[in-house]
Each structure stands twice: as structure tokens, then as C-alpha cells.
Amino acid sequence: MCAILIADDCPDTCCMDNLRDEDSLKAFGLHLRKLRESKKISQEALGFGAGSYQSTIIRIELGQSNPKLSTLIAIAKELNIPLSKLMTF
Secondary structure, three states: HHHHOOOOOOOHHHHHHHEEEEHHHHHHHHHHHHHHHHHOOHHHHHHHHOOOOOOHHHHHHOOOOOOOOOHHHHHHHOOOOOOHHHHOO
């Protein structure tokens, strides 16, 4: 996968940065899933309540999406937690 992410003129550190980003997204997704499950909220209900879709929540939880700040604020509001708690993982 790294070879796809690195352009010809890109130093090798690009690959490492992307890997760290992927790790962070996966860690955040796991954190979100634990928070959501602790509140006994389905992915569908969270997506709907946050003005999004179930598929968006699924992709975030799998670390396949880098959500916008407005999405994170809406998710925190729907989970009834401070944004800081959502962002501490």
C-alpha cells in the first residue's frame, strides 16, 4: 500500500506519515465504537442523530474515513459527551 501512496518525488517519510495517520484513524474509530456501544446506540441511530448516515459511522469506526470537525461535533452532541472526551483516545 505504501508504494501507491508515495509519489516519485516524495521522500520515504510520506509513507510513514500515512501509516501513522491510518493508525490514528483506526484508534479513533475504535474509541468511537466503544463510546457508542457504552451508550447503547446503534450506528444507524448515531448517524441519523448526527445528521449523517450509518455508512459514515461505519467508515469512521473502521478507520476508513477522516471526519470533518462539524461531523465530530455532531457525533459528540448525539452521544451527549463533550467534544474533548470524543477526541481523547
